[in-house]
Structure formats: structure tokens, C-alpha cells
Amino acid sequence: MAVKIGRNDPCWCGSGQKYKKCHEAFDEKLTLLEQKGHPVLEHRLYKTPAQIEKIKESCQINMAVLDYVGEHIKAGVTTQQIDDWVHEMTVRQGGIPAPLHFQGYPKSVCTSINEVVCHGIPSDQEVLKEGDIINVDVSTIYNGYFSDSSRMYCIGQVSPEKEALVRCVKECVEKGVAEVKPWTPIGNMGAAVHEHAMAGGYSVVRSIGGHGVGLEFHEDPWVSYTSERGSGVIMAPGMIFTIEPMVNMGSEDIWTDEKDGWTVRTSDGLPSAQWEVMVLVTETGCEVLCW
Ligand code: MF3
Ligand code: CO
Secondary structure: OOOOOOOOOEOOOOOOOEHHHOOHHHHHHHHHHHHOOOOOOOHHHOOOHHHHHHHHHHHHHHHHHHHHHHHHOOOOOEHHHHHHHHHHHHHHOOOEEOOOOHHHOOOOOEEEEOOEEEOOOOOOOOEOOOOOEEEEEEEEEEOOEEEEEEEEEEOOOOOHHHHHHHHHHHHHHHHHHOOOOOOEEOHHHHHHHHHHHHHOOOEEOOOOOEEEOOOOOOEEEEEOOOOOOOOOOEEOOOOEEEEOOEEEOOOOOEEEOOOOOOOEEEOOOOOEEEOEEEEEEOOOOEEEEEO
């Protein structure tokens, strides 16, 4: 960081307050940690209170869409129908589905069933059946601000093995959230996720991670859920990122379908599950903005 700003100058965050009353102490703490060798984020990635308010509005829409999906999803529904619901419910609330046309992605939502790890593309050929587990990953743009969260749904009666996997991943996210505290490295969060998944006898996907979010769909940092304690960027107030581990019943190995360029599957064909929340680092801990 190269902070050259007078104590009586306006703060870099745009609050209009003097630097000494606003982010001076923040920068001092961060600089000390940086000098000890910890990576830190660029200033623009620490959200201001005004930005956080806007991001929260986007999150409200995202969660309402997922609530709607949860109320209607059942055996016999196609993943294309889920896509239609997500598009309709997002647009009706004044939002834009962030996945649509994102890097050429053709639909408004990702629907990942059983051995599909993530980025499953909705299709009218794909019908949900009793015993399936599905991740529905919804992302919204509202007034230019981004939100992103995903939930698992169990279709009818699922096997005890799948049910246990789905429960474990949810707990993994909770263990991760409990590690989100300012002035500590983000690697602590990923380590907590990984430890809980391994305790359940599962593996965690390494090559796909989470991300900062809010002003863009995907911002720094890239977030691992197999990280070491003490590693990674320092979490500081105003930082917003996703906790979205992909946990596999078998091996962590995955492959991407070349035919559609998106669908990621487990190599061993065993089920995978994922939950995703968005967290804001606060002065005292964290706030879950979107789930
Ligand atoms: N929602 C996914 C995430 O959690 C991103 C999907 S990219 C898409 O980061 F293009 F496939 F939508
Ligand atoms: Co995400």
C-alpha cells in the first residue's frame, strides 16, 4: 500500500470525513500486518457504508429468488423451469440475473444436480427426480451492485449418504463464517471449512474457489476452502466475499465438459454439494449478507 494522505484531507473512502477520523487507524493496522508479510487488498475493494447498503438491496432480491425456488422445486420440474423462475422473479424485482451472458454463459442460473459440482446449465431435457440433490446458484445485479448465493435442495426422499453430505457442507459454511473476523488471515476460514469436510470423510474441490463480490460479480481475492491457517489476505472491515465450498463424497478430482464449456463434474461420478453465502467483514466479526 502506498498511502500518502494528509490527516486532515478527505478520506480515500469517499465518506467526506477527514482521514484521521475515518480510515487512518484502519490503514495503520493494515500496514503493520502487511509489513509482517500478509497480503492485503486494494483500498477500492473495502466497501463504504453507502456501497454496503446498495449491495444489501441486491442481496434481498437474490434471497427472495432462492426462497421462491425453494417453495416450488420438486420432482418433475425441469432445470429450464428453474431458470425461467429465476429470470422472472429477478426481473420482476428490478434486477438482472448476473450469470446471463456472463463470459458467454447462456442461462440465468446454475443448476447442478448430484455429481455435477457447479455451473450446470439449465435444460428442458433435464427433469428433477425423487432422490436428486441440486444446487441452485443465483446471482443478481441491482442498480449495478452484485449479490451471489446458492442453496441445496433435496428432491423428495434422498439417500442418507446424500443427506449427510448436504448437511455437512452447510456446517462447513457455518464453520467458515465463525472464522471471519477483522485483522486475521482469510486462510483461517478456508482451513475451518476444509477440516470440517475432512472430519466427515469428504474432500473439498481445490481448483474452483470463491471470490470478492459487490461492485463486480467476481473481485479479488480468490478464496480457497483448503487453505492453511495464517495464510491469505487479511480480512478487514468492509471486505465482502463468498464462502462457497464444493464438497465431494469421493475424490476431489473434477473435470469440465468440453461440449458446453461449463458443466463441472466429479471424476468418480460421486455426488458433490455446495452452499454459498456472502459475508461482510465488520469491526467486530462478520455479517452474513446473503444466503
Ligand atoms: N455463481 C457462480 C459463483 O458462485 C458463478 C457462476 S458463473 C456463471 O461464483 F457464468 F456460470 F454463471
Ligand atoms: Co460465487
